[in-house]
Amino acid sequence: MSLALEYKTLLERDANFGFPHRVKVEQGMLFFYRQLKLSEPKVICFETPLQLQLAVKQVLRKPQTLKIKNESFEALNTFLKEETAGPRLNRQIWNEISDNAARALKLAFAKEEGLMALHNRLKPVFAKLEGAVQSKLSKHLGEIGEKVELFAHHPHYFDLKWLLHYQGRLADIPHAKALFEVIDAGLMYCYNFENLVLWCPLPRTVNFNPENLELHGEDEPSLAWNEHFQLFHWNGTEVPRKLIEAPNHISRNDFISVRNAEVRRCFQEKLGSERFSQLFDLEKIDEDLDLQGNMQFLYRSKELDNIAKEHLHFAEVTCPSTGRKYFLSVPPQIRNVWEAVAWTFGKTKEEYKPETEL
């Protein structure tokens, strides 16, 4: 099995996430509450990490009436009308798991090797997934003036990085067994209150590029929980949904309005040079070797752009480290490719003399 497929299998949950997985997560969570000598909490599953964030905020602040209407939020609203969530319990659950699962496993299998190897193998891929999700959450919550609430550190899908090493040998350590069942059933994040547990599952869709193990979907989401919470990546860079799902409908303005150079480069890669040149109807007006011996070009649109009312000018340059090509838009009065590149750093072509480009 390729690494990309292995990670996909590990992290992806089937499209009909529900029974019996929800029951397993609930049973596992109840185990920890019983260990802490607490009464059984209400356990509610939310479809996506964003819904979970909004649910946590609703419990913590209770002010807003959320527009999302689904079974989970109805259950939460019903609960909050009748009961209180109680104090936050993430720290206590964390301690319970650290003391009785992690420490017990280390003692039981003290001299075993391979744990760090597994951890190190999974860490970069988990970091990519986590970075993508946190970035998406920050963006969505930032739009409504909110910040991301930290989820509980345990249980957390990161626990797979060490639990998998002991898989099949957890029966004698009940805390570890319960934790593994919760994570294996598909819990990604949770948030614990004394009387309430809120959680969400791992994505239904996970796609990596097998060549570089970056999040990547050729014509589908790289990560998807439901129809509304989906992420689209091109070789690790988050890109607009339209580029992946409807590349033939990409317009000039779609490209120009993207301010991120990496995302722009993804447009070029996904569309291909021919389609890109057709899109802007470009002709070459200058070319020269750069310092590494790669050709760099200055292009101009053949006709005046209808919206800009001027010719569009692009410098095509090659990254000396990766060999990737970038199109940089420059002012229309520029006629020389060196002048164009220098302008992007606020220099004249006489001033722009880098000794090294990395």
Next chain:
Amino acid sequence: MWRQGDVLIERVDDFKQTSLNETKNRLLVKGEGRYHGHFIVGEAQVYTNEDFGPENLTSHFLNIKQEAVLKHLHIITNQATGEHADLRLPPGKYRVTRQREYNPYAKIIEIIRD
């Protein structure tokens, strides 16, 4: 003058300006697309330029006491991205310049975000 991706580094004699603020943050440029960033590692004082923008592309000044290294790292894991080699900077004072682009539709100049 050296370049690492969308960052240009130049030696300067001095940087006496009033609009500078010293910062402990070693992340000079935070990429947005893939959680990558340009970090300065080593004995360096870092100053942010409050006038930074499309018309003043100087984002930072560096006062490097001993050799420092400009690294391109993953923001979460701090591992090298492999996209740009390390740039070693000997002791001295430096200006950090960002790259810009022209938006023909809005008729404005904008900073490129890696």
